Amino acid sequence: MTLLDVEAIDGYYGESHIIQDLSLSVDDGEITALLGRNGAGKTSTLRCISGATPPDVRSGRIRFDGVDITDEPPEDIAVRGISLVPEERRVFSDLTVAENLHLADTVRNKANTLGRDLDFRDDGMSTSDIYEYFPRLDERRTQKAGTLSGGEQQMLAIARALHQSTDLLMLDEPYEGLAPQIIEAVENAIRRISEAGTTILLVEQNAVAAMKIADRCYVLDRGQVVFEGPAEELQADQETRDKYLGV
Numbered sequence: 001m002t003l004l005d006v007e008a009i010d011g012y013y014g015e016s017h018i019i020q021d022l023s024l025s026v027d028d029g030e031i032t033a034l035l036g037r038n039g040a041g042k043t044s045t046l047r048c049i050s051g052a053t054p055p056d057v058r059s060g061r062i063r064f065d066g067v068d069i070t071d072e073p074p075e076d077i078a079v080r081g082i083s084l085v086p087e088e089r090r091v092f093s094d095l096t097v098a099e100n101l102h103l104a105d106t107v108r109n110k111a112n113t114l115g116r117d118l119d120f121r122d123d124g125m126s127t128s129d130i131y132e133y134f135p136r137l138d139e140r141r142t143q144k145a146g147t148l149s150g151g152e153q154q155m156l157a158i159a160r161a162l163h164q165s166t167d168l169l170m171l172d173e174p175y176e177g178l179a180p181q182i183i184e185a186v187e188n189a190i191r192r193i194s195e196a197g198t199t200i201l202l203v204e205q206n207a208v209a210a211m212k213i214a215d216r217c218y219v220l221d222r223g224q225v226v227f228e229g230p231a232e233e234l235q236a237d238q239e240t241r242d243k244y245l246g247v
């Protein structure tokens with residue numbers, strides 16, 4: 001079943017037409033990867049879906065769970081169960097791991113109030129489940145987030161998103177700047193989160209790593225979809241990989 005359906009959107013930064021007639025769909029329970037070189041429009045696409053502006057979506061429709069969310073504000077879209085973990089990871093450096101998660105509680109409660117008239121999901125993942133998924137965070141509950149390694153901060157950012165109510169988790173370059181060993185730990189966490197039923201839309205520069213865990217891939221170039229298909233198909237398509245991904 002389709003959970004997210006992006007239909008022919010056009011996104012603009014001022015007069016720059018960055019996202020061009022872009023369509024994609026994300027199936028319930030799958031991991032979908034959005035790949036492409038620097039500047040291909042991956043982050044902008046996630047921003048369009050999350051309701052963040054710019055870019056402005058001037059045409060096309062975005063539907064989530066059958067509901068048209070194209071013109072909704074970001075807070076409402078979040079309440080519906082779409083979370084974006086941005087590239088910068090944005091954890092609160094001066095707060096401990098536990099406090100960072102607790103803050104997500106506050107956001108969740110606010111979402112519940114905001115969600116009165118929306119068809120929102122109730123609860124996110126419990127703190128104990130989160131610590132089970134991310135044992136490193138469990139060990140570092142009382143440590144300030146600013147002192148965590150890059151990989152641990154990435155895990156904390158993902159954990160916070162899950163602690164709110166998330167049906168669709170959008171991850172923007174979760175492997176960026178991480179050592180191979182840590183990439184593997186984040187990769188395993190993403191797999192387990194997916195197996196537990198959260199749908200994932202993953203943006204990555206590291207196409208090889210992303211293809212490993214994705215069910216379906218989209219490749220973007222200059223704001224347009226130039227490939228879509230199962231991950232195995234992209235893995236076997238050396239021409240597309242050379243031309244658009246350089247791998």
Ligand SMILES: Nc1ncnc2c1ncn2[C@@H]1O[C@H](COP(=O)(O)OP(=O)(O)OP(=O)(O)O)[C@@H](O)[C@H]1O
Pocket residue numbers: 013016018036037038039040041042043044045054205
């Ligand atoms: N705030 C902005 N104002 C104007 N143009 C922007 C803005 N943000 C991004 N762009 C442009 O939009 C295009 C797509 O950028 P985007 O960040 O979506 O690409 P990306 O595929 O995510 O690449 P990266 O991996 O570098 O983040 C680029 O040409 C970029 O210069």
